[in-house]
Amino acid sequence: MTDKAQTLILFGATGDLSQRMLLPSLCALDAEGLLGDDLQIVGTARSEMGDSEFRNFARAAIEKFLPAHRRGGMADFLNRLSYSPLDVTTPKGFTELAAKVGKDRQVAIFLSTAPSLFEPTIAGLAANGLAASNARICLEKPLGTDLESSCAINDAVASAFPESRIFRIDHYLGKETVQNLIALRFANILFEPLWNAQHIDHVQITVGETVGLESRVDFYDGAGALRDMVQNHMLQLLALVAMEPPGSFDANSVRDEKVKVLRALRQLTDAESVTGQYRKGAIDGQPVPGYDEELGKNSNTETFVALKAHIDNWRWQGVPFYLRTGKRLPERVTEIIVHFRDVPHSIFTGARLKANKLVIGIQPEENITLSLMAKVPGIEHEGMTLREVPLNIAMPDAFTGKHKRIAYERLLLDLINGDQTLFVRRDEVEAQWKWIDAIRAGWEAEEKEPKTYSAGSWGPSAAIALAERDGVSWHE
Template sequence: MIMPTAEELHVTPVATPAAMQAERVPDPCIIVIFGASGDLTKRKLLPALYHLEQAGLLPDKISVVGVARRPLQDTFANDMKEGIIAGGGVDESDPKLAPFVGKIQYHAMNFDDPSGYDALNTLLGQIDQKNGTCGNRLFYLAVAPEYFSDIIKFLGQHGMSKPCEPTEGRTPWVRVIIEKPFGHDLESARALNDEVNKVFDEDQIFRIDHYLGKETVQNILVFRFANGIFENSWNRNYIDHVEITAAESIGIEGRGPFYETAGALRDVVQNHVMELLSFVAMEPPVSFEAAAVRAEKVKVWKAVSPIHPADTVRGQYGPGTVDGQHVVGYRQEDRVHPRSQTETYAALRLEIENWRWAGVPFYIRAGKRLAKRVTEITIQFKLPPLLLFKDHEGEAAEGIKPNLISMRIQPDEGISLRFGAKVPGAGMNISPVNMDFSYAEAFGKSSANGYERLLLDAMLGDATLFAHRDGVEATWALMTPILQAWAKDPVKDFPNYAAGTWGPPAADALLESENRKWRKL
């Protein structure tokens, strides 16, 4: 296969409007992280905040307060420093590091203890007076879902959910970021939305999905709407089908109790994959304001026809080999029921009933312990209506393959376009070739983890890349009937795929019944 290099294709980085725009620096504020003793804070959130500091995108007057139950007052800031160095690719001698670590504090409390919130409120007031953070608060709920309701309720009861009164030249703000999972079905998601909306207005709520912080996800919109050569053919007239794959080679990483209540459909498909689907399928918004983008995404989800259980496949991995190492099956993992019915793999076929996509199938798959780690979107186009190039038997020439656009979200982020080209020589031989764009080659490798953009947007009040309650409930409305159908019909052949493979045979049959195959990744 011919693989042109970036130089041969003249792919060169150029100054973009995003790179040239004025820096967006938020108002002075306090970032309060509930569940700060957890892995997310050390490995992702603090490194992301420090990357913003390095880029000059944080205000001088900013404070970070970690909140958790354990007494970590003496070690927390230094522990976060270690996380910034190890997880953020930061040099220990970076001159900005020590001043930034000096802005980190810790507050120990139980999340269901009212007195702890009184003490926290007092601490935040003291920081306001000392550092001039003006009453601006960003609360981040990096906690298990069972604590969401208590924390939200007590923030409201202790007067921390509403901003202070505006003063001359200043309009204080209070916002809350809530991690997934946001509910475990449609009913629970609605109930949680109602609880949160009793305390916070919808424009204060930022439901986070870290996938949307990835540059490659945001680039789907740029690829579609900034390039006329693609948008004109982005419809049922030219596209045969769409595949979305979210594959992981790792297992459940010691999270048995969590995964037993989640499974692949709840953990990945309802949020990450459905977000990718919306970016691929949405209509052009009237602007890139949050309300306009969210509205188009919701239209996509609401246009998806009810998914019949016959168009779904579930799997669970058994023992196998991953990267040359033998690994146990899901039922042998720590704190997993020996006869568990939890799916570690899910595949769906769905259709979007609107003018652009009617009749175009979307195939989705996500799973643990698959052959490799890769998240990719593949757009397969229809073959030309008249095949001019044929073999001696009158069949289509072997090298004629459907055109593909593949968008690699992770790893090796980039975009590939497959098309047919003549092989040099006397005959009319055709071979598929790829035109590849690599983020790393064009723009250099980045140590960003995706949370940088989302944290910055939340501080700025830009909710474009966050979920609205309408969107959360729309995706749960699609997934809940599948979950209910699966619960009524236990699987008799779990485990049904070996670790290190691409999932159960039934997932292949889902496409083969329509004379299609999953793209080899």
């Protein structure tokens, strides 16, 4: 689909995601002249307000969450906005929304509502001509809590929109360094010949959060770390690291290769997973309560998970992928670490060689570091003294004049332009849920309970042992 949208409809336009990410991202795109001159943005939610009130609401959000130097002519952007109140459980609001959008316009719809509202929302859109061939829809997670509920949501959406017009968002795919992973692998002869089991010892993917429950109490206790982080963000990162070279950089080619990886994931044994739940501790020197204290009751929901995954194909046979994520960890960090194998023979007597290591930092800073062995300067030593040295590619330094973007900027622009490459296809989502459901079934069969860890630590000691049994240390 390549027709550029002329109207963008934001469902949940007064919610937290809209304030923090969507409205600031759209304003930044407008400031750079990346939105078409005729693009109109219609916000909708249950709140009763008019166009001018919504514009004031948007102004406040943009001033709070977008740096001043990126706002450009904010007044011009605000003039694009209008608002239509809507309760998705009643048909009246959809009639008024359709009238506001008008006819014969290319429409992009961003759906950021509770999954329980997806079905009536889709029905309302279809009944009022907003699901025709001139419309596409973007779905914000969570897309279900397991394979069965995910299929139900996807079936509801598919009843009105074909797959070619469905954009499932994973905001990690909008991050510059995640996209740079594709460029790193497939635009450099240096890496791709080495990107296999013959040369790579193991891969680590870490997503650490310092925060606790915050405002997500009800959602998080029903989800846990496995469903909240591993099922979507981390498996998408794993797929990009492990996929075969696509025939071209287009939506179907890239997603075809990702889904092959997800389907090749081996089912975990009980010994290959660790779950944890934080107790009181300290973050940045400040005391924080435990999960049970924040929740106000006991719970078996995991706030930490570490996994040892395997991909059963020729490229990755025998290479473990260590995944870990958790709340109340010492650092807010998302990174991918590719550990290469040791050299087969060292000619440097007495020198302790370290294997090369590629660190792809995604947040809080986007950078790429390759560690190499090099000679220590000087002539006073007998033989040669070696030391590990880093080659750093800090994104702001590598591309001067480019500012750090919100991940949603890339994805919103692709939605408006009709490019699905960085969005998730239905078969990917279902392959992810199939693997996650099998892990959860194993936990239930083993009656696995989360091990406790102190807030401000890197999780339970069993997570360290998961890697150290193989002679591997987590990158910290």
